[in-house]
Amino acid sequence: MILAALRLFIFSTAALAVASCDRPDALGAAELSDAFRFEPDLIDTDGEPAAKARFVGERSVVYFGFANCPDVCPTALGRLTAALDLLDETGPVYEAYFITVDPERDTPGALADYLAFDERITGLSGEPENVRALLEDMHVYAEREDLPESAIGYTMAHTSLFYVIDEAGAPTHAIVDRLTPQELADTLRAVAR
Numbered sequence: 001m002i003l004a005a006l007r008l009f010i011f012s013t014a015a016l017a018v019a020s021c022d023r024p025d026a027l028g029a030a031e032l033s034d035a036f037r038f039e040p041d042l043i044d045t046d047g048e049p050a051a052k053a054r055f056v057g058e059r060s061v062v063y064f065g066f067a068n069c070p071d072v073c074p075t076a077l078g079r080l081t082a083a084l085d086l087l088d089e090t091g092p093v094y095e096a097y098f099i100t101v102d103p104e105r106d107t108p109g110a111l112a113d114y115l116a117f118d119e120r121i122t123g124l125s126g127e128p129e130n131v132r133a134l135l136e137d138m139h140v141y142a143e144r145e146d147l148p149e150s151a152i153g154y155t156m157a158h159t160s161l162f163y164v165i166d167e168a169g170a171p172t173h174a175i176v177d178r179l180t181p182q183e184l185a186d187t188l189r190a191v192a193r
Helices: 001-018 072-090 107-112 127-138 182-193
Strands: 029-032 041-044 047-051 059-067 097-101 121-125 142-146 152-159 161-165 170-176
Touching: 029 072, 029 152, 029 182, 041 127, 059 072, 072 097, 072 121, 072 182, 097 107, 161 182, 170 182
Parallel strands: 059 097, 097 121
Antiparallel strands: 029 170, 041 047, 041 121, 059 161, 142 152, 161 170
């Protein structure tokens, strides 16, 4: 598990290193290069298609994770929920998405149950090959780690960043997941300008 955490840190850091540094707020946001592509071919928790056209015309914040995650994903989603509460008061408006890195287990129904705590966060899943293609395009690290002694069978080590998708449906920034809700809200405001 320590090796997995170290690998996760290295890949999360590498994802930001691939990006060119943009300091709109000096709080851990990096501007993404043209090497990052956001071309989803997924479905949402209602079974509706979630392709790139869905993201055009709206500003979005996307987090990649999985519903069986014991700590990293719930913590990040809690921060996102609190940041969305702060943004609801003053803007800007963001649509929020949780994209699974574990499509074998995270069916639309499983994601709907997992995300029931906040109706503003839409879960996206899909065919494993479509999820893998998006992970590659967005330089998101995700690797299965078997847990033979555990009832859940396996876990997923993965990059833990918030990605901003602009109104054109293009990824523009990656934001570290360790910010406080206020810092995350401030960063989302800054990168929306």
